[in-house]
Amino acid sequence: MIIWVTIGLSVTAMGILAVFFTAVLGWANRAFHVPVDPRIEACVEALPGANCGGCGFVGCREYAAAVVCDAEPVDRCVVGGQACAEALAAIMGVDPTPSLPYRPVVHCGAHTADRLLRAPYHGEPTCAAANLVNGVQGCTYGCLGFGDCQRACQFDAIHVIDGLATVDYTRCVGCGACARACPRNIITMAPFKAERILAVACSNKDSGKDVQRVCKVGCIGCKTCQRTCSLFTVKDNLPSIDYDAYCPDDLGDAIRAMEKCPRHRIVVVGKPSAKDLAALGDEALPDVVTPDFKTTVDDTEWRG
Amino acid sequence: MTYLIDILLIALGAALINNFIFYYFVGICPFIGVSRRVEMAFGMGCAVTFVMTIAAAISWTMTRFVLMPGAPLTQWIAGWWLDPQTAAGVDLSILSYIVYIFAIAASVQFVEMYLRRFFPLLYRSFGVFLPLITTNCAILFACLTIMSRLVGVDDPAARWDLGQALVLAIFGGLGFTLAIVIMAGIREELEACDVPTPFRGAPIALIVGGILAMAFMGFTGVDNGLKTALTPPAVVAQAPPTEPPSGAPTP
Numbered sequence: 001m002i003i004w005v006t007i008g009l010s011v012t013a014m015g016i017l018a019v020f021f022t023a024v025l026g027w028a029n030r031a032f033h034v035p036v037d038p039r040i041e042a043c044v045e046a047l048p049g050a051n052c053g054g055c056g057f058v059g060c061r062e063y064a065a066a067v068v069c070d071a072e073p074v075d076r077c078v079v080g081g082q083a084c085a086e087a088l089a090a091i092m093g094v095d096p097t098p099s100l101p102y103r104p105v106v107h108c109g110a111h112t113a114d115r116l117l118r119a120p121y122h123g124e125p126t127c128a129a130a131n132l133v134n135g136v137q138g139c140t141y142g143c144l145g146f147g148d149c150q151r152a153c154q155f156d157a158i159h160v161i162d163g164l165a166t167v168d169y170t171r172c173v174g175c176g177a178c179a180r181a182c183p184r185n186i187i188t189m190a191p192f193k194a195e196r197i198l199a200v201a202c203s204n205k206d207s208g209k210d211v212q213r214v215c216k217v218g219c220i221g222c223k224t225c226q227r228t229c230s231l232f233t234v235k236d237n238l239p240s241i242d243y244d245a246y247c248p249d250d251l252g253d254a255i256r257a258m259e260k261c262p263r264h265r266i267v268v269v270g271k272p273s274a275k276d277l278a279a280l281g282d283e284a285l286p287d288v289v290t291p292d293f294k295t296t297v298d299d300t301e302w303r304g
Numbered sequence: 305m306t307y308l309i310d311i312l313l314i315a316l317g318a319a320l321i322n323n324f325i326f327y328y329f330v331g332i333c334p335f336i337g338v339s340r341r342v343e344m345a346f347g348m349g350c351a352v353t354f355v356m357t358i359a360a361a362i363s364w365t366m367t368r369f370v371l372m373p374g375a376p377l378t379q380w381i382a383g384w385w386l387d388p389q390t391a392a393g394v395d396l397s398i399l400s401y402i403v404y405i406f407a408i409a410a411s412v413q414f415v416e417m418y419l420r421r422f423f424p425l426l427y428r429s430f431g432v433f434l435p436l437i438t439t440n441c442a443i444l445f446a447c448l449t450i451m452s453r454l455v456g457v458d459d460p461a462a463r464w465d466l467g468q469a470l471v472l473a474i475f476g477g478l479g480f481t482l483a484i485v486i487m488a489g490i491r492e493e494l495e496a497c498d499v500p501t502p503f504r505g506a507p508i509a510l511i512v513g514g515i516l517a518m519a520f521m522g523f524t525g526v527d528n529g530l531k532t533a534l535t536p537p538a539v540v541a542q543a544p545p546t547e548p549p550s551g552a553p554t555p
Binding site for chain 1: 366370371378381382385386390391393394395396398399402403406407410413414417418420421422424501
């Protein structure tokens with residue numbers, strides 16, 4: 001008997017509390033109602049919802065609010081690209097400005113075998129930690145290969161392959177998380193005026209002699225590219241490409257410079273060309289592996 | 305008079321001597337998360353104080369009249385079906401946690417709606433930390449402290465009344481505000497300091513919090529001293545005139 005009375009009283013007490021709080025909160029909801037601009041909801045719908053932060057805001061909702069309330073440009077979303085910018089422009093009633101897709105370019109081309117003067121490193125296996133230590137490898141500019149960019153990427157689009165961060169441009173959406181994660185700042189966001197563009201795959205600013213001591217492939221600052229093509233400017237022993245003047249249809253001089261480069265540091269990056277795909281066509285594709293919770297390694301950074 | 309002294313000691317204890325953050329280490333997540341700027345920290349402190357007061361009032365009322373063993377309302381209703389002796393055994397204190405969380409969550413919802421309407425800037429800067437007050441252990445801690453002064457206290461005169469419960473909540477909230485504002489002030493200065501890379505962000509904040517807690521430990525024992533100093537001497541005069549055993553301090 002006592003148990004039933006206890007249960008009955010408990011249920012009644014909770015029920016009365018629930019009714020009381022429902023009444024109070026229901027009243028507060030109407031009394032403190034905030035009108036929200038319906039365009040914000042429409043913008044959130046039009047955005048991809050990746051919440052990657054590539055636009056410079058915390059998430060898609062914050063960017064949508066900024067577009068509606070603070071007249072922020074509509075072309076900031078790198079994931080949605082041109083289609084998303086047009087959708088936002090239609091909602092806001094403004095003209096969409098053409099926006100180029102920005103994609104990351106890794107300014108290093110050395111794989112493990114190309115790097116010299118490497119020392120055994122037993123510390124925390126992250127680039128941020130290894131970058132604090134002097135002498136992990138000879139080159140103080142190049143990719144460390146511990147994969148901070150790989151862990152930062154939400155889209156599985158950058159991988160450390162044989163000690164070098166390599167972008168998978170078929171998956172990349174250009175959010176820039178890898179560029180922010182790289183402690184050596186060798187990943188930059190470049191405007192892709194075509195599917196495949198030229199890039200300089202080295203970041204070493206030391207003189208040619210010092211570069212040859214630490215790397216088999218690094219740029220030695222010989223200025224051949226600068227003499228061959230006006231797109232290249234060598235500063236601090238390192239060429240850079242003027243992407244504003246870059247025209248994908250007229251690359252004669254630049255292609256010649258690429259062929260002349262003694263270290264082959266001017267490379268083509270971007271989505272795989274038809275030729276690359278044909279070359280891969282003969283190789284057997286690995287089976288698609290389904291994740292297994294018993295064998296999949298947790299990607300948390302701390303493994304101490 | 306004794307009641308006033310009691311209130312004073314509860315207030316001082318909650319705000320300074322047994323500060324929720326620096327003595328009991330409850331409510332650490334807003335303490336670290338929202339202590340970047342002083343005005344945000346002050347807003348958070350006010351929100352926590354408000355929620356704590358509401359939650360303390362509701363939980364005291366519920367505990368005193370419904371939940372504790374022998375609570376009048378429960379006794380009266382149980383008396384309809386049971387004889388008085390069995391009715392005294394009805395114990396609803398099993399519900400205490402769920403009722404407290406319920407009260408806290410509802411008051412947080414209320415504060416959130418209020419802030420969203422009247423302080424949109426503060427609302428935006430709080431972000432996720434405002435709903436997180438729901439799971440702020442400092443508030444549940446205040447409710448549980450009040451419960452411990454009601455349930456299991458045999459002497460009816462020693463049970464806390466609503467005034468004591470509210471004083472604990474308000475001054476506990478003020479202590480929380482004080483702690484988080486001091487912390488925010490220090491962290492604003494830290495922004496300009498050359499902190500070694502591995503210590504930046506949360507680690508240096510935790511270290512600063514620990515040093516602050518050590519400073520607040522200096523208040524330990526002040527409440528006992530105050531109690532002795534404020535107790536009317538008449539009570540001392542009535543003490544037995546025999547000499548206490550030498551060297552043995554009376555607790």
